[in-house]
Amino acid sequence: MRIGELAARAGTTTRALRYYESRGLLPARRDVHGHRTYDERDLKLLTQIRTLRDFGFDLEETRPFVECLRAGHPEGDSCPASLAVYRRKLDELDVLIGELRAVRARVGTQLARAERARNELAVEALLPGGPEPRCELGGQEQ
Amino acid sequence: MRIGELAARAGTTTRALRYYESRGLLPARRDVHGHRTYDERDLKLLTQIRTLRDFGFDLEETRPFVECLRAGHPEGDSCPASLAVYRRKLDELDVLIGELRAVRARVGTQLARAERARNELAVEALLPGGPEPRCELGGQEQ
């Protein structure tokens, strides 16, 4: 099959395939017209690449999986190098998730504090009982 | 103070400050030589920007906070627009964290599966005793 069909079958674009080839990740044979030619095995390699990309793997991180498949193994993750990438990615994810949760907690705290401050101001504004001269809080909402 | 001192006091670079100015986020007065001049209030604005950036906020997302401070409010998050950014960021974080946890789970599952497959192969290789024909698990390693 040619590049357009492979791209369509894998749910990607011809541009991506040419890019992968330029990176040495998915080389193509050429037919008599100089057109790139692919077979079902290339589809499998490409599917492996796309699956990992969808998981957020960098393109370079898919290389061990692709080479593993090309070496004849039944799955891209049948090789130690692929497992190492899995483990490294798990560690990265754990770190990242931890950081994001910490940020989420801090932002949540800030939001709660800011909302509380606003509510206190609103309550004071509603109290007609002689409010002690509240400093310089003018022009809240423009 | 001039740009170098402000940058140092805020723990950032002169390049970043000029960039913020080019974005209209942190305009500067100029002294007689055309040099940028800042005061303590600018330091406060810049500190707000850097804090939010450290939390992963886009530069544009810091704008409501900066404008809130510049409008004379005591905190950058004293204004509704800032609270809206907080809330949107919390939602984004929740979505992102959820996606990352899903990916983490799937990668973890894949790793476990791949390791199990390798262990089974290793055990089979170690067993010299006539292994019963293991269903259709042929040609694992070539």
Next chain:
DNA sequence: GTAATCCTTGACGCCGACGTCAAGGCAACG
């Protein structure tokens, strides 16, 4: 005088993974 240190503007570089456009080739269809 001159070296060091600060500042100015302008412009290009970077990172990844492609998108998009240009100019052209070759085949099949009507």
Next chain:
DNA sequence: CGTTGCCTTGACGTCGGCGTCAAGGATTAC
């Protein structure tokens, strides 16, 4: 014969947030 549709290579654009370099002006220290 022209049109459509696929393909080719090459090259520039995108995004954000700056880093880095170039060329020059000004002040202060020695």
